[in-house]
Amino acid sequence: MAGPSTTSDEILRCARSLLIEGGYNGFSYADIAKVVGIRNASIHHHFPSKSDLVRTLIARYREEAEAGLAHLERQFTNPADRLRAYVSYWQACIADASAPFCVCALLASQIPVLPEEVILEVRAHFRTLSAWLSSVLESGARQGSLHFTGTAKAEAEAFMASVHGAMLSARAYGDAKMFGVITHPLLERLATRH
Amino acid sequence: MAGPSTTSDEILRCARSLLIEGGYNGFSYADIAKVVGIRNASIHHHFPSKSDLVRTLIARYREEAEAGLAHLERQFTNPADRLRAYVSYWQACIADASAPFCVCALLASQIPVLPEEVILEVRAHFRTLSAWLSSVLESGARQGSLHFTGTAKAEAEAFMASVHGAMLSARAYGDAKMFGVITHPLLERLATRH
């Protein structure tokens, strides 16, 4: 799946993990250069400015996210299973600390100090994810496997907010299990008729 | 209520609003100095280091938060009303943009790059808030006005996560109403027997 990772790829991968740790102003070109093993200035050859780098990084993140959701749809046909798989994916990411936070959720918290072009990408991710969750909830409600009051759209926003809040709590408490403590009852409730 | 605000107070107040906008690395001493109308170096007289400043800022924030919750308990005796008032408070803060994010929730997202002493304060706030919500939910369940499956502790964590996630979504979409879209059904569900 992964090709012969280029320097540009390595810069993006490194920047992503630094971004997940401390946000937009939490890392510098020097940090990346140190890890990738090139000079500070060489990063500018691939990405003229920091906002270019981050915008590209998010664009790739969004591609991967959409591919992940598509994969998940092929793997599971049941809407409830799709939601469970989505949550399990993040539970695993948080537990093994490989990517313990959604890049866009983290950047969203710093929107007032972000370059406009980055904000647009972040917002687009929120819309994409919300739309996907909404469609899953919608089909689950139609076939009677998922239960909620109100619209699928509203429930999708609430679901997404809970997942993001769960990431935050897991980080705040320094306890990966907290993510599951918050999300499992949520899945349980959606799967139960009441 | 507010005394003759000192320079130290102004620094803290200014730093808080800058912190809410862009996190720990999103503001500098120069930013504060510009707003407060003193020189960069003068801030060090009141707060030797940035971590001192932020730690003090959070300590005060936590005091205000606890006072706010205590006030809210005096104002409302019904647990459901207390939850509603808590949510309404944040809805108002977000709507008028006075403080559109919880200081500790924002800092929690950047925990990996925060000074240890700041992390401890942030974590303490999460515990305080969770404990308060837990006690409200507990008493609501006992008297039959709030309904949920599972423990009050788990429901409190889920509630807190939803509120934090709702702040994030409101910021991401640039739409204060999103906070209500997410939190109202949550309150509704807790107040309804099912």
Add this chain to the structure above:
DNA sequence: CTGCGTATACCTACTAGTAGGTAGGTTGTC
């Protein structure tokens, strides 16, 4: 009431280090 010490609050001037970014040169490959 004066004069003296002391503490607070602020200042100017400075430091070392880092930020993102640029100019222009070198190397290797098609």
Add this chain to the structure above:
DNA sequence: GACAACCTACCTACTAGTAGGTATACGCAG
């Protein structure tokens, strides 16, 4: 020889933080 990828060397602006000076206010002894 053109281009990509990377380099050295440099820039300006800014970072948190320090050193040392000044003005003002308060308490207190004479």
